[in-house]
Amino acid sequence: MTTEVRVPTLGESVTEATVATWFKKPGDSVAVDEMLCELETDKVTVEVPSPAAGTLADIVAGEGETVGVDALLANIAEGGAATAAPAKAEAPAAAAAPSGDSGKSVDVMVPTLGESVSEATVSTWFKKVGDTVAQDEMLCELETDKVSVEVPAPTAGVLSEIVAAEGATVAAGGKLGVIGGSAGAAAAPSVPGSDAAGGEQYTTPSAGQGRASGDVENAPSAKKALAEAGLSADQVQGSGRDGRVMKEDVAKAVAAASSAPAAQTSAPAPTPRAPVNADDAAREERVKMTRLRQTIARRLKDAQNTAAILTTYNEVDMTETMALRSEYKDLFEKKHGVRLGFMSFFTKACCHALREVPEVNAEIDGTDIVYKNFVHMGVAAGTPQGLVVPVIRDADQMSFAEIEKAIAEKGRRARDGKLSMAEMQGGTFTISNGGVYGSLMSSPILNPPQSGILGMHKIQDRPMVINGEIKIRPMMYLALSYDHRIVDGKGAVTFLVRVKEALEDPRRLLMDL
Known part of the structure; x- marks a missing residue:
């Protein structure tokens, strides 16, 4: 039996919150009323207790996502082991796609942006037309009025077309680009959530469906922040799924480095994006406003x-x-x-x-x-x-x-x-x-x-x-x-x-x- 964990009532005039922290991960055992996660509204922090005892089967809304009242946060399998999230890779055709499908084109679509969010702006494309992409590799980053959303490749192949360029406004479910199949695409390992053989539209994996430990890629926004700060990924402690480095982790690392008694000479000083005066920019601190x-x-x-x-x-x-x-x-x-x-x-x-x-x-x-x-x-x-x-x-x-x-x-x-x-x-x-x-x-x-x-x-x-x-x-x-x-x-x-x-x-x- 599965019990749903939903967003509780947040109070009058408060319709949404941000998932701040998950205290449990899929597969963990939970007791009744044990705290599962913490939500942040624009006024207070709300803790979400477990409605039942069992095992956390999956997390639907990951950290940083904006959720509305009564939105689904996770599922709890009562009294048993965590049930694996259904994966389309179990289909017979997914294990080894026929070579004849290697030329099939797959559309890259705008994922679900969350309740009350209907559109986003394409902020950055990490690939250009003609580039080879691996399955689940980050293609672009979208910005909404609440959060940034990264869009992974639904299949391996070649980015044959970019439909929505940087700066374009796109609606939820809109088309971002097209990936054309290639000979190497058929050999790419199958990842749950893509089924090129069946031609089904890709759905962004829900929170909790992490990558395998050997295929952990840092967030693209974190990559940009690392480059700007002059840091390498091994200098930052990742807080994302499977140790993935997030943009917030880079900001914390930069803040910690600036407060240290002596700066490390091996790491170059952060380079401001568009400095008017390099000395002044190096002494500035940019902190995102809290909700x-x-x-x-x-x-x-x-x-x-x-x-x-x-x-x-x-x-x-x-x-x-x-x-x-x-x-x-x-x-x-x-x-x-x-x-x-x-x-x-x-x-x-x-x-x-x-x-x-x-x-x-x-x-x-x-x-x-x-x-x-x-x-x-x-x-x-x-x-x-x-x-x-x-x-x-x-x-x-x-x-x-x-x-x-x-x-x-x-x-x-x-x-x-x-x-x-x-x-x-x-x-x-x-x-x-x-x-x-x-x-x-x-x-x-x-x-x-x-x-x-x-x-x-x-x-x-x-x-x-x-x-x-x-x-x-x-x-x-x-x-x-x-x-x-x-x-x-x-x-x-x-x-x-x-x-x-x-x-x-x-x-x-x-x-x-």
Whole structure:
């Protein structure tokens, strides 16, 4: 009996992920709930457990592939040895193709590019017309908006035609080139997935169907990277199937070499592709953006392109809030087991202000305005991987202690990369505290589809005129960025004034004033 391993639900608005790491390989025994692989979305890492005990029969989606929700990842043979992936080479004609078929032409087709990916660009051809190719030798490399796809030769022979040249855009299933048969083609060893005798169309081998150990070829993209870096394949530890060197392995090797105390004199310095200044190019470092960083960039730009963002400012005298916190912080921590910080004061003040100015807690849906009769407070948190915004649900119904505990727990999980998708969705308003990094003033960007975000900043002593006298007071600038499509200037200013009043006299929160 075979059990399918599929992509789990990734959360609202998340439809795809990248296979980051397989912890098992075909033939390995697995237990129920044992981790099989790890998926990366644009926000979190998702581990996929085994749904059944048995043997990992085959891997359908290899490392680096992009998969959609419920897509097939692998198959598990329950209670028995791994079943070999069916190979067309078992057909009688595949073992020794008749010599009369040696002149047959085989089309090179665009392989399946993954769910939601319908086209790719031909980035590089490694062979030219007239070149002899071996079966499964890499012919060209395609680039999609997510990953690079290498296309192997479906059969041995001579590349007789290139239909899609470099730079051309091709659709999934489109024709890339033609391989004509030759006398040497009939003698080429048969590889599962090709059946020239039967004339069947070649299908790119699925992940897990590795080459034989004696026929391991490094990725073409890795070959180019090796040449650019001046390295040989034996200087790089391959992480691909059967030790195959991948492009990422070369990047790691180059990074390790550059951080070593002394560079090896035997290896020439990396040659930049198109340097303006050779010395400057040699000191540059090119690192691919993570999926999280790409998503952050896309969402922030979408927010600017979609919403009419305007920012209004005010300042708050933190004297009373700081005094109240100083007076009760020890007793608060002793009773509740959590420190009393400023975030609970600001959260409470915002919830109080949002009740009076509900449009700041609303969102636009088409031609409708959706007012939220609750506050799910997003608290922006910086992590080594990038900015994330965990959500504290029903913050307007929580006490100071409950808010502080929730913020501490969410922040810890964010730093550890343990936040789930559900914990970062559904926010109605966001607070961003740039003051912890020393920011004195900023204009925060909205977190769509929300209509408001409050920026906190550094508390700094400044001279203020109090009752006709100049006094030194701990002041903080506040910035409210809002969607001017549904929030008018009056509402935005009123919101900030209510937050200011609540923080300058915290007793107003108790009196609901």
